[in-house]
Amino acid sequence: MSTTDLTDAGQTGPPPQVRMRRRMRWLPIAPATALLLIFLAGPIGYCVYIAFTDMQLTGQASPSFVGFDNFTRAFHDPHFVNAVVLTLVFTVVSSILGQNTLGLTLAGLMQRASKTVRTVAGAVVICAWVLPEIVAGFLLYTFFNRQGTLNAILDWLQLPHQNWLYTLPIIAVSFANIWRGTAFSMLVYSAALSEIPQEVTESAQIDGAGGGKRLWHITLPMIRRSIGTNLMLNTLQTLSVFGLIWAMTRGGPGDRSQTLPVFMYDQAFNNALIGYGTAVALLLLLVGALFSVVYLRLLREEV
């Protein structure tokens, strides 16, 4: 940014016209910068402040500064540790394994499908994505419910009933998230796959490379960047999923589907511990940052 450093001693910076042009360049982005500062940096700063206090929603005259208490408390709280583990399970199962792989598979299949199939399948998958989170949550709640659609289907197939909302809640909400989020990965990969030049695949085919080999040695390396971007976006989005889980299980039974965002809400609003809940929110931010760093590293190393 600091381009003026290169000027010779004795001169007093670039000529006035250049300076003017530089100033004008700032003008269009000034409103956006200001809005970002007010609406993003402001609340984030306030959050950081709250995380270091014992602020409560009710039952407290005035909050006081408690230093790192909230954070040390989190690390000694078995419920917090449980929430971290469940968040990782939820993210790995639903985002990395589920949405990502299924999205790639769908995109690959759709490339070969006829136009009608492509349009219909695309529309159906995207429908799930367009639905508001809370609507999707209720839909999947009724799907997995004991008197729900899934059991009706199992009944018809004469298979035993499931009760996953109670017996395997974290798997149920993971499936729900896969159902909802796969469309995004599919779109990203459809775009990436269509960018692969036909000739490369064809010449590999002529050289005798089978489907599996072509996927491993040609397709995947060529869309590596899209995979990285998609993984990062998916992961960050999945880490903060709240409405879906809240509508389906409320983090229960017990705390068996209580991921970090649900834990955070539970502490901040049900237990009225705003300070502690906010500290957990910051830790969640940290988990997201860790994932991002890993992805960015992976992307860079392979270049």
Added chain:
Amino acid sequence: MMPVRSTAFPALALTTVLAAASLSACSTGNDPNTVKIAFRKDTDNKVTLADDYLREVAREFERTHKGKKVQLIPVQASQQDYYSKVQQLMRSPKTAPDVVHEDSFMINPDVKSGYLRPLDGQVKKWKSWDRYAQSAKDAAKAEDGKTYAVPDGTDTRGIWFNRNIFKKAGLPQDWHPDTWDDVLKAARTIKKKVPGVTPLNIFTGKAAGEAATMQGMEMLLYGTGSDPETHNPLYDEKSKKWVKGGKGFKDSLRFVQTVYSQKLGPDVDQALNPNMQTKVNADLIPQQKLAMDIDGSWLGQQWLKTGGNPWPKWKKTMGLAPMPTQHGQAPGEVSMSGGWAWSVAAKSEKPDLAWELIKTLQSRKNAVEWCIRGAQIATRSDVAKDPRYLKSIPGAAFFTKRVRHSHYRPKGPVYPRVSTAIAEAMESVTTGDTTVDQATRAYNAQLKSIANGAVTSQ
């Protein structure tokens, strides 16, 4: 960088000012002639009794106060979510409603947080205040001795039972259990003789929240010990210390564990469902799938014509029995009382208008109307005598009799968090995740941290 900043800064400052100006323009929606009233709307869309009633009162208020308007702020949420939503609204003068419907156990903590305005001056000048029962006035007082709310009714608790199912099981029509064992015995008989029916519902778990703590655990806990009449098993008012979970606490948890592990209650996943309360009185009871329900006096409000699930047959079908103490110790029965009250938010910009609205809400006519529609137990002597009130409410006579031996919840400002901890302990024994002893230990540890060490073991 330096030369650039010299103009960027004014531009930035300008935008900031503009943005700030437009922000404050938005917030002047606080019209001095509009009084805002926040209340909980039922999560069942069919149940609109609070909305209907308040709309009528609002119309009356607008008629008698020319030029004034009432704005209803319905918060459609579970109780737990309603509390946190309203508390957040009351934090800022821009969002604070003027009049707030407060669950009586939230008054103390909300006063401590500075959300509510004392009403001593107003009630002193108000003639009707003398008609309120002393216990109700006490419930509206905070620890500082000031009055912060006007109660619009109270409630008591007991066991609702289905006479048809009892008949099929060969149990008496005027059933009157003397001990917890009598209740469990009846449940076992029903399980054996009337298959397909859930014998007994006792609320449990975090999703039910305060319903689990109050209708469930406290109905048991306050009936333990050698002197349930005067002994407070949760909070020692004298030393202002919380009482650690001991034998009574464990026995109560064991009762819950017995109900769910022996399948005398609803299926565990159903019991922990956030919509269980709605399900019990909208489905399970009217469809005669539940034999006994430890629940509140208001249950019948939904079965009235004005309720969401009219069920005229309830009068013949449903019997009522007081909840017994553990071994039948004197006074032989337990009930808990709560109830809701109208408060003025501390950050309200129109406290006088807000008080006027509360007076309209609690005019004799409107107070009777609300007790009838909301199936409230009257706290005012004039309402309690009203023939319309006495006739219309399901079980009014029975539940009014329970007031004598009914307990109010502890006044300590951290009670809501203790309540959540109790619900958590209940949930863990309901699912079978922990034993009764483990759950009690976990509860005691939590209690100590919530009360900042101010605990005692009696």
